Amino acid sequence: MIGLLQCYGEMSVLEPCAGEGVFIDGLRKIDGIPHITAYELNSDSVNILQSKYLGISNIQIEQEDFLLAFQLNFDKFDRVIANPPYGAYQSPEKRKQLKNDYPQLYVKETYGLFLIKAMELLKDNGRLVFIIPDTYLTLHMHEGLRKELLRHYEIESIVLFPSNFFPSVNFGYAGLSIISIVNKTPSYSYDFPVYNGLKSPKELPELLTEQRKKYEICRLSYCQVSNNPSSAFFLPSKSWINLTLSTKTLKVGDICSVVTGFYSGNDGKYLRRSESVTRGIKKYAIINSDDVCNDDLSICPPLNGLSNSSCWVPIVKGGNRRFYKHSEWFMDWSEEAIYDYKVANKKRARFQNAQYYFHQGIGVPMVSSSSITGSLIDGRLFDQSIVGIFPNKKYENLIYFLLGLFNSIACNDLIRTINASTNNSANYIKKIPIIIPKEKMLSKITDEVKRILLLSKQCDVADDDLIKLNKYYDEVYGAKSA
Numbered sequence: 001m002i003g004l005l006q007c008y009g010e011m012s013v014l015e016p017c018a019g020e021g022v023f024i025d026g027l028r029k030i031d032g033i034p035h036i037t038a039y040e041l042n043s044d045s046v047n048i049l050q051s052k053y054l055g056i057s058n059i060q061i062e063q064e065d066f067l068l069a070f071q072l073n074f075d076k077f078d079r080v081i082a083n084p085p086y087g088a089y090q091s092p093e094k095r096k097q098l099k100n101d102y103p104q105l106y107v108k109e110t111y112g113l114f115l116i117k118a119m120e121l122l123k124d125n126g127r128l129v130f131i132i133p134d135t136y137l138t139l140h141m142h143e144g145l146r147k148e149l150l151r152h153y154e155i156e157s158i159v160l161f162p163s164n165f166f167p168s169v170n171f172g173y174a175g176l177s178i179i180s181i182v183n184k185t186p187s188y189s190y191d192f193p194v195y196n197g198l199k200s201p202k203e204l205p206e207l208l209t210e211q212r213k214k215y216e217i218c219r220l221s222y223c224q225v226s227n228n229p230s231s232a233f234f235l236p237s238k239s240w241i242n243l244t245l246s247t248k249t250l251k252v253g254d255i256c257s258v259v260t261g262f263y264s265g266n267d268g269k270y271l272r273r274s275e276s277v278t279r280g281i282k283k284y285a286i287i288n289s290d291d292v293c294n295d296d297l298s299i300c301p302p303l304n305g306l307s308n309s310s311c312w313v314p315i316v317k318g319g320n321r322r323f324y325k326h327s328e329w330f331m332d333w334s335e336e337a338i339y340d341y342k343v344a345n346k347k348r349a350r351f352q353n354a355q356y357y358f359h360q361g362i363g364v365p366m367v368s369s370s371s372i373t374g375s376l377i378d379g380r381l382f383d384q385s386i387v388g389i390f391p392n393k394k395y396e397n398l399i400y401f402l403l404g405l406f407n408s409i410a411c412n413d414l415i416r417t418i419n420a421s422t423n424n425s426a427n428y429i430k431k432i433p434i435i436i437p438k439e440k441m442l443s444k445i446t447d448e449v450k451r452i453l454l455l456s457k458q459c460d461v462a463d464d465d466l467i468k469l470n471k472y473y474d475e476v477y478g479a480k481s482a
């Protein structure tokens with residue numbers, strides 16, 4: 001990181017969260033005498049810094065919160081180097097102030113705040129090097145940070161590596177990155193390299209030599225990234241994915257409502273299971289079949305509850321089963337229970353997006369196991385661990401096409417590029433591109449999905465049952481050649 005910083009002569013350098021001074025020690029080994037300003041909040045660390053650098057005039061240590069410092073006029077820096085705190089706790093008052101200062105940023109994640117603040121503190125053409133989680137590349141909540149970078153700064157390079165890359169270090173983040181940024185307005189055609197595949201920290205110095213080429217997995221161009229949904233920094237996996245994601249096509253969010261479902265606020269009391277369910281035996285009572293409402297609730301959704309004694313309604317919950325989930329869970333839908341959800345226990349319950357309860361739609365569990373799965377909601381209630389996808393009126397005929405899509409390899413490739421974790425929150429699902437095939441292909445897909453749907457009502461759908469369907473979606477999305 002010191003090498004990437006390219007610090008020489010008598011430059012001014014900022015270390016915004018110095019800890020015990022590992023970067024300062026590194027800076028002291030370079031040619032020249034940089035003027036170092038170090039911030040640190042923790043008093044034990046400050047004591048160590050003060051005794052370590054006692055009497056060294058070019059090192060100034062401030063015991064202050066870096067995020068709140070520099071409110072007035074201040075000198076800017078030639079260089080900034082940091083390993084900022086990730087996701088650190090901040091008091092509600094401080095968060096409020098930061099939200100006020102940076103309305104476009106996700107203030108719960110401290111590293112983004114350290115980065116943006118440090119960027120603002122760079123002199124023209126000044127450079128910073130940070131080691132931070134790689135979540136800013138694609139996570140929806142970092143859109144503001146990405147846009148700021150794309151508008152006003154040149155990213156010189158990004159190096160990616162797993163979080164267990166350094167011995168004895170392991171964070172709750174899957175991946176880390178070293179990002180190097182210059183305070184210079186980029187041209188639209190600007191691009192920069194992304195490096196990956198280093199096997200050990202010993203190889204890091206190669207990034208300062210021509211050897212770095214062997215780690216270059218791609219160059220990301222600002223104009224392409226700016227066209228991606230939420231300006232996400234998608235890394236090339238298969239060429240059709242990049243092409244599909246950067247082309248202006250319809251997205252799931254353009255043709256469907258994508259919403260999360262219901263929570264009672266106290267499932268132990270209001271949720272029951274069928275005998276076939278073997279998990280949660282202690283917590284959930286078994287439903288009596290006479291208590292279940294077997295009416296077609298989609299005809300007139302009972303949003304104010306059911307007045308007769310058969311007032312427990314089927315609810316679709318999480319769990320990665322494809323195409324169809326049998327009704328195994330039942331929610332109390334009596335008028336008294338509805339009163340609790342909406343009024344008495346309103347704070348804990350989530351009676352949200354009720355206009356979609358008991359409609360036809362597709363439920364995608366918020367968290368996937370190995371790949372994304374979807375199943376038909378089929379006029380039932382759906383719970384908050386599910387993202388419900390309800391085609392708008394004009395697109396209702398696409399329900400089977402969409403059901404197949406959410407179980408396809410092509411869709412999994414797309415959503416895992418949009419967001420690399422196994423999280424399928426509504427914001428990511430909305431961004432999946434929709435390519436509506438021509439009549440003939442649409443009817444072939446619809447027939448195949450109906451066939452598999454029937455199958456799924458009898459047994460689990462295996463990967464082999466999906467071969468034909470996956471081929472169809474590959475053809476529609478141009479993934480065949482990949």
Ligand SMILES: C[S@@+](CC[C@H](N)C(=O)[O-])C[C@H]1O[C@@H](n2cnc3c(N)ncnc32)[C@H](O)[C@@H]1O
Binds near residue numbers: 021
């Ligand atoms: C991940 S450590 C990095 C320390 C050092 N730069 C290193 O790489 O070893 C982050 C440091 O930031 C300090 N810190 C956390 N919040 C801070 C804030 N708001 N202002 C200044 N320092 C902070 C912590 O006390 C901690 O020492």
